[in-house]
Amino acid sequence: MVGERIVARLPENWRWIVTTRAAVVLSLLVALLSVATGIYRIDQQAADFGPFASHVPIAVQNAVGFTGALTGFLMLASAFALRRRLRAGWWATTLLLPLTAVQGLLQASPYSLPLVVLSVCALPTLLLSRRRFDQSLSLTTTQLAAGGALVGxxxxxxxxxxxxxxxFDGIEHLLDAFYFTLITSSTVGYGDIGPESEVAILFTMSVVVLGVASFGIAIGALVGPAIQARISKTLGIMTDSELDLLDDHILVLGYGDLTEPIVNELDDANRQFLVVTRDQEAANELSDRDIRVLTANPSDEEPLQRAKIEHAGAVLVATDDDAQDAMAVLTARELRPDVRIVTAATDRENTRKLKRAGADDVISLSELGGHLLVRSALGEDESHVVTQLLESE
Incomplete structure (x- = not known):
């Protein structure tokens, strides 16, 4: 609650600091720095860093260099989870950020200082935006089976x-056994550890067969959704992970000649918005312009739920069909009673009907156009006329 109040008091142009996008970007930067500094530190000597290394044992420096790189890769995974607004990703990143800061300090290198500073700065941003990461981790049966098979x-x-x-020749500790299993099941097989009995040979063969199968299943379960997401993007279809990023956005329901100026205005203002239309041709054109679009019926409940109407800041409905607009307004109002809905009426007689459907404001385009033409001919200020007309509505 305290974090949300702090965010609410920030000026509008500073609120991006505690948004989902900022948390994801900072986490990615920390991950990349952790990997880079860890790999760099592995190949360096403690003496190269002078006073920075005088109070840290060489063994610790070498260890944190290796573990720092591993932590960086884990941070990359948690950052991608943050991008999907997963609560598990938030917890993982919150736990890993202090670890990357400590590892940066123990690396005793001036090159790791940016990692420490960025980790410390990213943590408050993540804490303040914690409520934005509200999606639960949902794994399919195939993914659970793949993970279980791989671990098993x-x-x-x-x-x-x-x-x-x-x-076996070369296995003395549990770490040696894990090393042998990993390189054998992945079919790398360096040959430094080998079986010396028939039982060990049969066991090694079983590890190869089961390992290849488990790795294949795991890769398929992980790569398959990524390929599907890439195909969906090529076809102009938004994936669920992309829709999960929407927050305080404007929903534009339907698309037509009246909607085009609205889309251009929102795009020029760099506002986050999503167009929901069942017109496939229009959806493809919008996607080519890098405009977020969801191809679906805007008067159906399921597409609006996918479009995150519960997180929307406003809803705009302005097509050439008042009847379709009324259905979209009615559906949006039922799903989100507190959201502000603004629509346009091509026929003045439909203004009251659209308000009864649930619109907060209804602009009669014919009446507005007539007033503007007359007032412009008389030399009056059009903006003043628009204000008066909206107040009268």
């Missing part, structure tokens, strides 16, 4: 190889 095979190979370490 690695555990089978590790503990089995350690139990039969007398039959």
């Amino acid at each position: 095979v690695q555990a089978y190979g590790t503990f089995g190889a350690y139990a039969m370490r007398e039959d």
Whole structure:
């Protein structure tokens, strides 16, 4: 609650600091810096950093260089989870940011200072925007099975190889057994550890077969959705992960000649908005212009729920069909009673009907156009006329 109040008191042009986009960008930067500094530190000597390394043991510096790179890769995964507004991603990033800061300090390098500073700065931003990450992690049965198979095979190979370490050349510790299982199941096979008995050979063969199968299933479960998302983007279809990023956006329901100026105005103002239309041709044209569009019937409940109407800041409805507009207004009002809905009426007689459907403001285009033409001919200020007309509505 305190964080939300702080955000609400910030000036409008500073509120982006605590938005989802800012948290994702900062987390990605921390991840990239952690990987870069970790890899750089692995190949350096402590003496190269002078006073920075005088109070940190060399073994610790070398260890945090390696673990820093690993933490960076974990941060990359959590940043992608943040991009989907997953609560699990928020928790993972919140736990990893202090770790990257500590690792940056222990690396005892002047090159790791930006990592420390950025980690410390990113943490308050993440904490203040925590309510924006409200999506639960939903895994399919295939993904759960793939993860379970991968972990199960690695555990089978590790503990089995350690139990039969007398039959292997080079396995003395549990880490050796895990190393052997990983390189064997991934078919890398360096050959530095090998079986020395028939039982060990049969066991190694089982690790190869099960490992290849588990890796194949895991890659398919992870890469498959990514390929689908890429195809959807090529076809101009928004994915659920992209829709999850919408927040305080403007929903434009329907598309027509009257909607085009609205879209241009919102695009020029750099406002976050989404157009929902069932016109496939119009959707393709909007997608080519890098405008967010969802191809669906704007008067159906399911598309509006996918369009995150619960997070929308306003709803605009302005097509050439008042009847379709009324249905879209009615659906939007039922799903979100507190959102502001503005629509336009091509026929003045439909103004009251659209208001009864749930619109907060209805602009009669014919009446507005007539007033503007007359007042402009008389040399009066058009903006004053528009204000008066809206107040009268």
